[in-house]
Amino acid sequence: MNVIEIKELTKYYYIGRKKVVIGLENVSFSVEEGEIYGILGPNGSGKTTCLKLLLGILYPTSGEISILGKNQFDIEMKKNVGFLPENPYYYDYLTGPELLKFYGKLFEIPDKTVNERIEKLLYLVKLHEVKKLALRHYSKGMLERIGLAASLINDPKILILDEPTTGLDPIGCIETRDLLIQLKMEGKTILLSSHFLSEVERVCDRIAIFHRGYLLTTGGLDELIKKYNADGLEDLFVKTIQEFDRKGEKK
Amino acid sequence: MKKAWFIGLNTFKESLRKKTLYILLVVALVVIGASKAFSFLTAEEELKMIKDVSFSGIEFFGALIAIFISLTAISNEIEKRTIYTLFSKPITRQNFFIGKFFGTILILLLNFILMSLFFIGLLIFKKSPPDIQVFKTLLLIFIELILIASITLTVATFASDAFNVIFSFFLYIVGHLTSYGNQLADRTENVILKGLWKILHTVVPNYENFNIRDKVVVGIDVSWQYIFKTGIYGILYLAVVLLIGSYFIQKREI
Numbered sequence: 001m002n003v004i005e006i007k008e009l010t011k012y013y014y015i016g017r018k019k020v021v022i023g024l025e026n027v028s029f030s031v032e033e034g035e036i037y038g039i040l041g042p043n044g045s046g047k048t049t050c051l052k053l054l055l056g057i058l059y060p061t062s063g064e065i066s067i068l069g070k071n072q073f074d075i076e077m078k079k080n081v082g083f084l085p086e087n088p089y090y091y092d093y094l095t096g097p098e099l100l101k102f103y104g105k106l107f108e109i110p111d112k113t114v115n116e117r118i119e120k121l122l123y124l125v126k127l128h129e130v131k132k133l134a135l136r137h138y139s140k141g142m143l144e145r146i147g148l149a150a151s152l153i154n155d156p157k158i159l160i161l162d163e164p165t166t167g168l169d170p171i172g173c174i175e176t177r178d179l180l181i182q183l184k185m186e187g188k189t190i191l192l193s194s195h196f197l198s199e200v201e202r203v204c205d206r207i208a209i210f211h212r213g214y215l216l217t218t219g220g221l222d223e224l225i226k227k228y229n230a231d232g233l234e235d236l237f238v239k240t241i242q243e244f245d246r247k248g249e250k251k
Numbered sequence: 252m253k254k255a256w257f258i259g260l261n262t263f264k265e266s267l268r269k270k271t272l273y274i275l276l277v278v279a280l281v282v283i284g285a286s287k288a289f290s291f292l293t294a295e296e297e298l299k300m301i302k303d304v305s306f307s308g309i310e311f312f313g314a315l316i317a318i319f320i321s322l323t324a325i326s327n328e329i330e331k332r333t334i335y336t337l338f339s340k341p342i343t344r345q346n347f348f349i350g351k352f353f354g355t356i357l358i359l360l361l362n363f364i365l366m367s368l369f370f371i372g373l374l375i376f377k378k379s380p381p382d383i384q385v386f387k388t389l390l391l392i393f394i395e396l397i398l399i400a401s402i403t404l405t406v407a408t409f410a411s412d413a414f415n416v417i418f419s420f421f422l423y424i425v426g427h428l429t430s431y432g433n434q435l436a437d438r439t440e441n442v443i444l445k446g447l448w449k450i451l452h453t454v455v456p457n458y459e460n461f462n463i464r465d466k467v468v469v470g471i472d473v474s475w476q477y478i479f480k481t482g483i484y485g486i487l488y489l490a491v492v493l494l495i496g497s498y499f500i501q502k503r504e505i
Contacts, residue, residue: 055339075341083339089332093268105257106340
């Protein structure tokens with residue numbers, strides 16, 4: 001069953017009435033329940049735009065989005081979604097538990113439940129020893145980890161993660177990867193964007209490669225490697241992008 | 252509305268911990284306290300001076316605080332990108348906007364109460380406890396401050412901070428002059444000028460409606476009927492401003 005469906009999604013960024021940049025152009029894909037789906041692409045390829053459109057943060061120029069059978073602005077649907085933004089920025093005067101509690105309240109989670117989850121999540125992301133530290137004193141890696149905890153505060157069915165390992169050290173990357181696999185085993189659906197190919201290769205069931213706002217290809221990793229006659233994900237990534245650029249130059 | 256309240260409380264907490272507003276508050280208290288410097292006047296004149304300076308100080312510094320906090324309430328969320336996480340939660344953009352309004356009013360209320368208590372303390376110290384007219388004046392000042400904050404907050408939904416700060420101060424000045432302008436317009440025979448002033452008088456908030464301090468200081472009683480009528484004017488104006496803000500935040504691309 002598809003829990004996320006995107007049909008012919010287009011996003012243009014305008015200055016005045018003049019079309020300036022293609023954010024996304026006619027993108028369609030779907031994410032199945034319980035899988036980890038990775039969006040790959042170089043910087044500026046449209047990964048973050050796609051995720052922001054999915055969450056109703058940006059308005060699409062055209063196209064349709066369906067998450068758990070609802071549109072992207074539906075409040076009830078959002079109760080089942082967790083989001084970790086790229087380079088997460090939070091209210092730096094709050095402590096970790098205060099931040100989680102604030103987000104918990106927006107999900108209308110009862111106080112008792114939210115307090116239990118905060119304890120559990122702080123242990124999970126290894127921030128239980130810095131409970132009284134304001135976020136402005138957190139390192140980049142710690143912010144990433146509290147962001148991950150914040151994205152799980154509502155025990156979501158779908159987790160949307162934008163570059164979840166940016167800023168983490170190698171141990172942190174491995175721990176995050178293990179956590180994602182554990183969450184998948186618990187039945188959660190994960191949609192993540194990344195430009196760390198090895199990370200995607202290890203955790204994702206299916207991938208999509210974006211470039212300049214276009215979806216170049218999507219499918220299972222083995223299936224795509226076979227289709228493009230590539231030697232691993234890195235080769236596949238380079239091949240699809242170079243092919244697209246060559247076609248663009250010819251036009 | 253509950254979610255808007257949580258966002259409001261978070262905004263309030265943010266301002267309390269940032270402490271930048273305390274500087275404005277301290278300056279305001281110094282100005283109110285300085286009204287005691289007129290001790291060379293007769294007791295009655297000194298009391299009038301304390302009331303006049305304090306009412307003006309509370310209104311002026313209250314307006315500065317109102318503009319400052321509502322100016323940054325939304326733009327800070329956008330600049331620091333905290334809005335991305337917030338909008339991914341199950342809240343509407345209206346929840347966010349009204350939450351920011353609640354938060355702004357809470358900070359304003361706290362500052363207003365502190366300034367008012369200081370002023371009342373001064374009156375008690377001068378053995379002239381505040382009468383009901385003093386409280387009526389303070390009530391109207393607070394409604395004016397809410398209106399100022401809501402307008403700045405609404406402009407923040409579609410304009411830059413630089414434009415907003417200039418616009419808000421310009422409106423603050425024009426809002427206090429529009430009644431005089433209207434009186435002048437009544438005297439002119441130029442139809443276009445008259446029409447323009449009438450439009451301006453209708454559209455721009457008439458902040459002078461909330462100014463009863465000149466009367467109260469000299470001992471003229473202001474009726475409850477006037478307070479009620481002006482309060483209703485403030486609430487209606489506020490409702491329209493908040494509706495406009497809600498519309499623009501809904502439309503805005505982040």
